[in-house]
Each structure stands twice: as structure tokens, then as C-alpha cells.
Amino acid sequence: MLATLLVALLASAQPVPDCHIGAYRLTDGSTVDIAPADPDGLRWRRIDGATGKLTHGQGDTWSSTLGWTDRPDHKQVTFTDCASGGIRFDGVNGHRIAFEVHDTVFAGDGGTRLVGRLILPPGKDRVPVVVLVHGSEHDSARVWDAMQRQLPAEGVGAFVYDKRGTGESDGQYTQDYSVLANDAVAAVAEARKLAGDRAGRVGFRGGSQGGWVAPLAATRSKVDFVIVGYGLAISPLEEDREAVAFGLKLKGYDQSVIDKAWELSDAIGLILSSHLTQGFDQLDAARAKYRNEPWYKDVRGDFSYLVLPMSSDEIREKGKAYMFATPWRYDSMAVLRKLHTPQLWILGDMDIDAPSAETLRRLGTLQAQGLPITTALFPGAEHGMTEFELAPDGNRVDTRYANGYMRMTLDYAKGVLHTPYGASTIVFPHAGTPTAP
Template sequence: MQSALIAWLQRTSSAIRKPSIRRSVLLVATALVCFGASVPTAGAVPSDDLDRQEVTFQSHGLTLHGTVFLPRAAVDARRPGIVLIHGSGPGPRSEYVPEAEAFARAGIVALAFDKRTDGYSHMKRDFSLLADDALAGVETLRGRADVDPAQVGLWGFSEGGWVAPLAAAKSPDVAFLVTIGASGFDPLRQQAWSLGNQLRHHGISGVFRDAVARPGALLMSDTGLFPEAGYDPVPVLERLRLPVLALWGEHDTQIPPAESAAVFQRALDRAGNQHATIRFVPGAGHSGHATTDGFDKVGGLVVDGKALGALGPGYVDVMTSWVQSVAAGHAPPSSAEPVPAQADTSQPPSSGAWYEAAAVRYAALALLLIGFAGYPLTAWVGRRAESGRHRAEWPARWLSVTGFVAVGGTLIYLLWIFATSGAGATAFVAGRTLPWLLLQICACAVLLATAATAITWWRTRDQVTGVVRVRLASLILAGALFIPWALYWQLLLP
């Protein structure tokens, strides 16, 4: 039809006497010829040939809304199905349309649904509840006349990499499992590693990143504001015997890809899984979409102002062909690609040392805050007990202020870094952020003030007695305790 249209335009142009109009018609014909090279082949299914059906289903008394994507062409045989499980955050289904359409074009019925908002927030989430939502989606697909109920699986992205295996372990109705960007570690360790990458990307280096990864992560866990912080995915992975395809982008900066792949492989081996496939997507980031360095997104849709990045051919092809093989009864035997280089090794928040025990850390923090804040708060007691001033008063005041600011400021700043995922943190000098540099300067001032207060008190010890002596002794003790505390928090390290 296209060739006939071009021929008609050429015949028409020859009949036109005005040269300018004839040239315009010929240009249109030439453009159509060039466009013909980009027209999809008969084997490809363009987006317009997909059906989209709105569905609702129930989970724990909540109505969830979703869209089923499937090829429009009718066939007699039932198709395999797959339910897409969200990453962290609000999770609107619009973010997963590219994957859903890619599965549908490959003849796999896909369900993308809006994540629950009831019982899920930045400070509250339950992986088991999210897994039940996914299983309700599985039952929705299994009940369709155009879906093979024995061939419905799960696809889980990022946070879904914890949820999808849990759902698969809870129900024998899940036929297969695909993950992209799944973590082999608990969420707190993963978040600390991701934060470290974000900070490095902004030019921040040195001890501050270590402070975030270890004491900062423990502090975040202590607050109880980081949901599912200690969730261990390994026991669940060790129960999976269904076919598993685990994918990671080679430029993943949010999940440690090499370490996570090794964890998955070992856990699935212990499970006796004979169909576990470990793969890495070249040129892809955390989501499997195109990127140059793991931080940018290349091409693709923009949803709510958020660029998704284009789906890479390697990403789509490996997923769809693997699912088709499994659905056909030819699940590939276990195999694993060599892991790519990983910039940094993730660290557990605690090394297990005695001084990292919660009781020790809380006791040290209490002594520091009481010692530094107690000196000015009990000043009226000293004035009533003894009249006049003493020579140690000025260095003691300086120690009290700098000590309280250094301790309180460190805790608040690291909590802020976690709460904002490092947004706005930039290197100021020598790889340090400005707030961290000021805290380190303050920590050095604490050392000087501690020494000055102790020396002055010793020289005038005959003049300082009673309540004042107790106040100074408590303050100097807090200053001495501050030294190991600041070393642990990396404040006194270059």
C-alpha cells in the first residue's frame, strides 16, 4: 500500500505544471520511502495492537486497581501470565507500563497495579502484606480465561526483590520468579551502600561515607523510623525451588549487584534449585533501563516528571525469552554469568564489637549529653554554693557548648542524610560537606577545651571545691569520653 501511495504521488507530481508544487510532492514521496525503512516488521507487535483491561481485586479488605496488558490478536491457547511488583515508594502502575507492554508483546499477559497506600509509607511497611497483595494479583490472572493458571509468575523490582521471593515462598500457585535489582542483604545495609554511592557521585569522599555506612546506619535503625531494616532475604531464597531469573544492571548504584548475585546463587544452590539463572544487563542501571553511569536515565517515558530510561533490548529479550521457555516446559538449567566489577563493598551496620552493642552506645550517649548539658543547667547550684568566679569557668563553658553541639549535631546531621537520601549533600572542601567539616572542627575544639579545662582546674584545684568541683569533674569526664566516641563516629579522623 505504501509503494502504491508513493507511485501515485510521483504520477501526480508529473502532472503538476508549477515547479515549486511539483518539488513539494516529490519531497513527500521521498520522505515516505525513508520512513518505510523504520516501519515495524510483521513479527513485531506495535503498541496499538495491545489490549488494556482495567481490573480490581481484593487484598486484606483493600480494593487494588490494576491494568492487564495482553496482545489483541485472539488465539485459542491460553497464555502465561506475570504480575509486576513495585519498587519502594508510592508505586503507581504507570511506572511499569514499559515492562508490562514488553511482556504483552511477547505473548505474556501482564498485570500492573497501583501499590497500596493503606499500611504503607516511608516509615511503615510490611513485606508480608505486600506479598499477599501480589498473590491476590496472581489469583486474578489465574482466573482469566485467556491465561494458563499453571503458568503465572511474578516480576519484582528493587523492593519487589524482597517481596516477590516471599510471595513465591508463600504460595505454590506461583510458577516462576523474575527479579531485577534485588538485594541479597537487609534494607538498612542496602540503603547505607546506596547512600555511599550517592555521596561519591557528588564528590564526597573519606571518612564521612564510613560514618554513614556504620554508626549512621545503626543510629537510623535505633530510631525505629526505618521499616523492615533488618529483613534478611536469605532464609526465603533458601526455600525457592521454582524457576528463578535474577537480573542486575551492570551500572546498579542502589543495590550491590556483584555481592547480591553471589548471595542469590549461594542461597538458591542450598535450596537445591535446578533452574536458577543469574544474569547482568549491559548498559543498564538499577531498574534495568538504559543509563551511562547508573545515575542518569537515557530515553524512555517520563512519568510524573520522572524519567524512566529506555528498555534495553538485552533486558527485554532475556526476560521474555526466559519466561517463554519456562511456560513451554523447558526451564533453563541453573547458570550464572561472571559478576561485573563493583565500586565498593557493602558493610553490615555492626561489626559485632562490644562497643557497638545498643546498651553501650546508649550509655555513652547519655553520659555525654548529661555531662555537656549538665554543666550550664546546674550553674545556679554552683553560684548558690560558692560565690565568685573561678579560672576554669571560661574553658568549661566552651567545652560544654562545643561538646553538646558536636554530639547533637552529628546525630541530627546523619539522620538528615538518611531521611533525604543524601539529597543536596555536596563536597565543600577535601571531599567533605560543609556541615561535616564544621562538626569535625567542633570536635577538635572539644579536645582543646577539655585539655584547657582540665589544666586550669588542676592548677587552681585548691580554689575549686564542693559543688563546682563535682560539676567540673563531670564535664571533664564527658570530654574524655568524647574522644573514643568521636573516633568511632569518624569525627577525629582525616
């Protein structure tokens, strides 16, 4: 998911530390998470998927805008001093939850120093623990991943860590799934050690690129479950082809156009997978053939749209910075066929970065073979499980997370599903029972 990485690299400024960051329990029993948004903002999130950007006003009062839009949603948030940890959110009072927190340093693949954190709900009870496996982002999961607080606020422990080459962890950033899976195996061992007797069910949750890494890690460790959010059961090269096709279909083009556009995607894939040594002649020929076609401007894909405007020399030069040992032809199905750990795959049917249709089809074949896989397809949701509206220029602007997405994640970690989850279509592994093993 190269495009996700490039966006993260452009927006990876560290936020100004804010003592208001945390999870809060309101007097009506609900929870709200307050997270960093950018160097001068905050973002609130509710378990039902509602979210907004907070902008500082007078005193310690903040005003909210809907989702990622600039449109006011008329919610006001007021914080008391940091020591007392009080909040008034949309007219309801609350207090910051005092979690049990363990910061740690542990050894990943090859002894690489990784920095992590275990956050457990208050109390002494045994709880499920979810190890959060990073996507392709280059930023610190310990700073930006709000699930590290959202899960404990609802009774599920979370272990978050900076993947190698990000945040405070050592090592070189990589997209080598095998290395990252070994790091995740080390992370689950560290989580179990720190949680001690409080650890109940323990499993992985991988988002985006983490959907390749988490199942692989599960084949190398004993875990109770794997949750994949908007991940894929196809290779990175197939991802771009599927994304090219899906984007063109949304624009109204037929398969004859998609076949032509795939010539561009395949040439770009060859360039990247050959470490910038092959495919340039094929790309130049395809561009010369199609650049005046009306559909050419609408070719997107996961990474094709980034490469198409570049000359061959620019690709050779700029591409060097993005050679991260990505296994471009990674065989997801070979891993999934031998994985008998219960899995939940949460997908969006409008994901233009990692289209879900082929992944859902392939997972269906594994379900038919009796593997313990549950799938949930959320209508109108894109990458990140967000819903969106279209701006006047046709670009998507996210408004919220899909209703039911977080609740389903929590319930699967706890071991029992309680349908329905928003408007999602759920397929269980064995005709029938809404119970997570």
C-alpha cells in the same frame, strides 16, 4: 530503596491522558510501546532497549530525543486519529495492538481494596502471565508501568495493579514486605481467575523493592517462576552500606576510607531503624570527626546522602514522613533458602543505588546448593537496567535500557532462554543448560 521513593514523590504528577498511549505492531513485525513521560510528553520503548522522549510538534508529529537526554536522535513519530490507532515510527507504519483487557478490583491483605488490570495478547491461545510487583514508587503502576503492554505485545500476559496507598487502590502506603507479599499473592490469584483457560505459566516479576516482595510472595503461593530486576539479597540497611562503598570505590577511595564512611551510614541506619529514637549522638560524632575529610562530600549510599546534610532536629521532623514500616534488617537469604521456585535475577554491574556484587555472591552460594536460580549480570547497567553517559557535572544521564534485558524477561516467562542476551554474563543453576524450568 528510599532514594527511589523520594524521587518518585517529587515527580508523581499524573500525566495528561493521551489516546496515543499503547503498544503498536509495525509492518516490519517489530513492536514499539508509547507510554506517558510527564504531564506533557510521551516515551517510546523498543524491546531491544532503545527509548526516547517524544515532544509534540506540529499537527500530530512528535520529535524524539535520545534516552533521557536532551539530544535529538532524529526519530519522528506521527499518529493518525485515535480511532484508527495508526502510527508511523521512524519511517515505518504500524497499528495499535488490540489487547484483551480486564480491569478489576480485588481484596488484598486485610481486605484492602486494590485496583488492577490483566492484559492478554490477542487470540485464544494459552500464554504465560506475569504479575508485576511494584517497587518503592508512590505512583500508579497502572499508569506508569510500560511492561503491562510490552509483555503482551510479545506474547506474554501481564497483570498490573496499584499497590496499596497508590493510584486508585485503597489503604495506606507501606514498605512492610509481608503485607505487600500478601497483596501480591491476592494479585496472582486474581490474574489466574481473570485469565481462565488462557493462563499458562504464571509467575511474579519484581523490580527494585519488588525484588524483596516477589520471592516472599512466592513462598506463600504456587507460581511457576519469579523474575527479579535489579533487586537485592541483602537488607535495606546493608543496601546503604554497599552503596556507600561502591560509590566511594568509583571515586577511587580505598577500604580505609570506606570503613570511616560506614560509621556515618551505620549511624543513619540506626536512626531510621529505631524509628528516629537512637543514633543521633553517633551521627553527630561521626560528622564532627569526618566532615572536613576530602571524601566526605562523595558519600552517597541509598539514603545516607539525603540525611547527612540535615541537623538532628531536621531528621526528627522530616523523617516522620518516611516511616513506612520498612523491615530495615530484613533477612532475604532466609526467604531465598526455602524457595524452590525457579528464579531469574537480572542485575546491573554499575547500579549505585542497589549494588549487585554482594547479592550476586550470595545468590551464587544458593546456586551451589542446587537451588534453581539463574543470574544475569549486565555490564554498564545501573538501577532500572539503564545504560548511561556522564554529564559534564559528573551526573549520570540514561541513554537506553540494556540490550537483552527485556528479551530475557520475556523468554524466561515463556520457559526457554535463547542466549546470548546482550553482553550479559549468565550463570545457570545447574552447569549448563540455557533452559528456564
